[in-house]
Structures are given as structure tokens and as C-alpha cells.
Amino acid sequence: MRYSQGFIPTLKEEPREAEISSHALTVRAGLIRKIASGIYAFLPAGKRVIQKIENIIREEMDRTGALELFLPVLQPSDLWEKSGRWGEYGPELFRLKDRNGRSFCLGPTHEEIMTYLAYLDIKSYRDLPLNLYQIQVKFRDEIRPRYGLLRAREFIMKDAYSFCENDSDLDEIYNKMHSAYTRIMERMGLKYKTVEADTGIIGGKSSHEFMVLAGDGEETIIYCPECGYSANIEMAGFRPLMEKEETFKNAGEIEKVSTPGITDIDRLADFLKIEKKYTVKTILLTDEKEKIYAFILMGDRQLNISKAEKFLGKELRLYENSDERYPIGYLGPVGLDPEIEIYADRMLKGVKGVITGANKKDFHLRNVNIQRDVNIKAYGDFSYPVEGDICERCGSKLKIDKGIEIGHIFKLGKKYSEKMEARFLGRDGRLKPFVMGCYGMGITRILSAVIEQMHDDKGIIWPTAIAPYTVNLLITSLKEEQLVGAGEEIYEKLLDSGIEVLYDDREVSAGIKFKDSDLLGLPLKIVLGRKYLDEGLIEVQLRKNGKQFEINPKDIVKFVKDFISSDIKK
RNA sequence: CGGGAUGUAGCGCAGUCUGGUUUAGCGCGCAGCGUUCGGGACGCUGAGGCCGGGGGUUCAAAUCCCCCCAUCCCGACCA
Structure with missing residues (x-):
């Protein structure tokens, strides 16, 4: 591609709305443009990256025997009524009506369509197992689109759905998907972690998430450097790191303390000059029937x-109506409305001499002894782990990382096949619902995640496997006929060898070409300039580490090919 | 949906509080000419705005008031 004929509009300044590097860089490097909140156009360079990511995913999916198909974005509501998700999904689902008033949605995911296809055409155990996938645009009306492509309302995803006759076949496909995902991450050269995850609204049994490690990631991963255990912090198991119990001695009689205007733990600990763990926080939750439950935990825990x-087996949300009876900021388990059941975090077992709210505005209680003074309905694990807590498996100290979720695999089981009556005839001659799995991977999200992980203050640093082009060939001046001639010649030579090259033949100063080159982040920069005029040598610079080489023109193709083969894993 | 903010040229912003000296500005970008030419050069000339939209107040509105829309930030949701 000749730069002068291309369309890579780069920006010197950061767009105002960009909060994280990947967002700023995707816009600045001319990969995307925002059309509306959470909706983006992909410009040619961005489109090339998308295509490369898709191809790697295709190759790895095909290798496992999965089959590609293409499903509609527009989905009729009746399929969603059948699965029950028309009601469950909520305002995040883009819904619309056709001219005849029939309801449709823009697919946020495709379980319903897939299960319907299985219902139509998979009749016998002889047709199983089957794993079908597509690469498709998806829609979710996010509450708050953010971070460019990381949380968009329209995004591209690969989603696969497997159909099996039993759990052990599902396990086999699940494991194949797990290793395919691993290969995909490795081929893109990403640092990542696989974590145990919550299944959320999609439902099902076990589930893993693939996280690209990045400091600005939205997800928190807890992991054990010793035994390799890792999980999403949402569902991570752990043993709390506890000081010895005598830290909590000194349990005299309860006394009231005046704490005017002190409504949060930080200020409370500050005000009373104690550590946060000597306070107990009380949080009220309600269920659908507006029944209130109290959960108490150590002040330094969330x-x-x-x-x-999960503990109560029902959906809960924060109770936020502060009133006379439940003065938020001054809630406590002692003297709380006896109607309210109190559940205590396991860390509070045997804890005494702590501060709690007094259930009265501007007052707290001192010397509370949980066992003595509080009527606990049950103890349980209700808190998030923090760095330094103990790994349940091996007893080492846990650590925390930030990541961006780019893939998620689930064992769905029969949730959809049962509801949608998608059944096959088994070996025993009886109808059975399919045992399903589903496997998602966010393609536009990978684009962002890669940049989030691989960039410096000058711009993007593409891994060769998904760079929009491999080589940025640039000549420092168009005035020198020799350079123009050599540029053309080398451009042709590289093209003839099947190398993807962006030839910067623009009539702009060399400085601009260098800056744009670093910003766009192609793996190799090949410079024809002084060195060529003086000594007939081509300069090559690696984007990832700045290393420079001087190459004889006749060796340039070999150099680039060697670089590619050493840099791309197959 | 709750809380906060912003909307002025393609991008980043000033001007708004205190209405009129503003023919609405600046930097970047864009076009032409000239000088430059290895890390976002310089000079000159120029194009580009219903100041987010609608309504109102006023002799006079980018500026004051009301309504709407869009965008962004914080929270609950999520790949």
C-alpha cells in the first residue's frame, strides 16, 4: 500500500474523551472513528487488524473441527420468549418492531438462533457432536459505553455453540475450546491469564474467562503464583489472612460514642484513631419482595x-433508602430491627472489642462482641479477597492482577435445549435435549486489549501476527531521485515476496513519517535515507525494542522474512 | 436511571460570569506559493462557523431564562 494513496488519518492530539491509552491510540493512529456513543467505524488499517484477528481465530476454530456459519443479527422475539430471555434480558437488549408490529431484537448473542437451528436439523445422536461458530456483529445497549472499543454498543465477536449427547462429550469439546483459545492468545503474542469465572445471565455450570493482562483492565484477577490457581475476583475462593485472635481482646461493656457526621469506615477509623479492621460494617440488601437482610463484615473488607x-439463593440489591429506622452510615448489628436476619462474614467469628454503628444517627458503639451481642443467623464467605489472603489449594499468598476479558467459555448444559425443545434421538431410541456449550471471543475487544498491553509513549507496538502491515518502508526525501528509485524498487521487491508493506511515499518531512510510523506501530521500519545515499545501505528498525540494523539491499527480503518467521508462531 | 459537567471551524480550546469595540478568536490540521528536508520545519496568502436545536427576555444574545438533544465523567450493569 502506498501511503499517499491510502486512508490512515492520524491525529497529533488525543481525543478528549479518551481515558485509557488504547482508546486514544486507536483513534490517533487512524484505526477507528466514533460515529455515536459506543458505535465506531473501522478505517482501513483498523479493518486489516480485525481481519487478521479473525483469521487466526478461524484457523484455530477450524483446527478443532468447529464449522463456520453465519447467523442473522435481527432475531425474532418469539425465539427469545421460548428461552425465557425476552423477559430476563432487560433494557440492555436492543428491541425493535417491523412495519407489521412484530418484535425483534438485535442479537447480543446467539444461543436462541443456534438452538433453533439444532431443533430444526439435528435429529440423531449420529449427527453429534457438533460445534458451530460464526463471526458476527453484536449489539448491547450498554448502560455506559466507555473506553472506546472495550465497552462498545456494537462490537464484533466470534461465538461458537456445541451440541453433544452427554456431559463427557461436552467436556471434551470444552477442553478443545480451552486449548484453541490458549493457542489464539499465544499466536497473538499476548500476556494473559485463564481464570475461573462466574456464569452470569447466560447461565450454565462451569466457565472460564481469558484475560489479557493490562494495568487499566476492568476485571480483577486473583491468582496464586505457587500453584497456578486463578479466578475472577467475583467468585474467587480464599482463606482470609487473619492476625491472631488476641488482637481483638478488650471486650468490656458496650458503650455509645458520639461520631457526628462520620458515615463511612475510612473517616470512622480516622476519627477514632483505630485500624479499619476494628470496625464492623453493616450492609442492608433487599430481595424482590423488599425483604431486608443485613450482612456484616470487617471494616476493611468489601x-x-x-x-x-448464592448463599441465600436469591437475587439481592443494595438497600439504599436511608431513614430513621435504618440510618445508613450508622447501621450496626446490635439493636437492629429484629425482623432483619443478620449474616456475618466468617472473618467475624469470635471477634470482639470492635466498633459498629449504633442504629442512631451520629452514634457508634464501642466494645461490641459479635458472639455475645449479636444474633447471627449464619456465618459465610461474603467478602472479596485482597492481596495477601491465602490460597485455598496450597496455602500460599494470593496476588492480584488487572485484566481485560476477551474470551469466555461456558458449559451451558441443557438450559436452552430443554426450554426450546431442541432434542435428538439417542442411542436408546429416546428423545433427549442437547447438552450444549458456548464459547465467545470479543474480536474488537482484542484489538483494544492488544494495544492496551502493547504500546509506549510514542504509539502502538503491534505483534507481527496482527499488525495492519508488517513493514513501514519510508524514504526521507522525494527530492532525491536515487531514493525515490530505490524506494520503488524495494517496495516492489517486498510486495513480490508476499510481504505486507506500507510504503510512505508522501511529500512530507521525514519527521512526520517517523512519528506516524511509531504511532501506527508496524513491527519493522525500513528507512531509505542518508545511509543509503552515502553507503548504499538500508536501515531497519524494530518497533518493539528500537534495535537498528544496516542491511545490504540485496538481503532485505531475506531479513524481513527471517524476522517474520522468528516473530510469528503458527 | 440517579449525581456532575460540557457543547463555539475537521481536531484541541479561549470568549459566556459582567449582553454592545468581535466583521467571533487562537493553536493544530487543510489549500496555494516560496524557503526547508532524518524525529510532527518556517514565511506569506487563503478556504472553512446559522456559537448543539427550539422557544423566550432585550433596542441588541455565543453571552441571560425555559425546554429539548447530544457527548463525557462518577455509581448500579456487563463481553
């Missing part, structure tokens, strides 16, 4: 609502 939900 309540994990999904753990609370």
Missing part, C-alpha cells in the same frame, strides 16, 4: 453481593 446471592 461485600461481594454475588456471594451473598
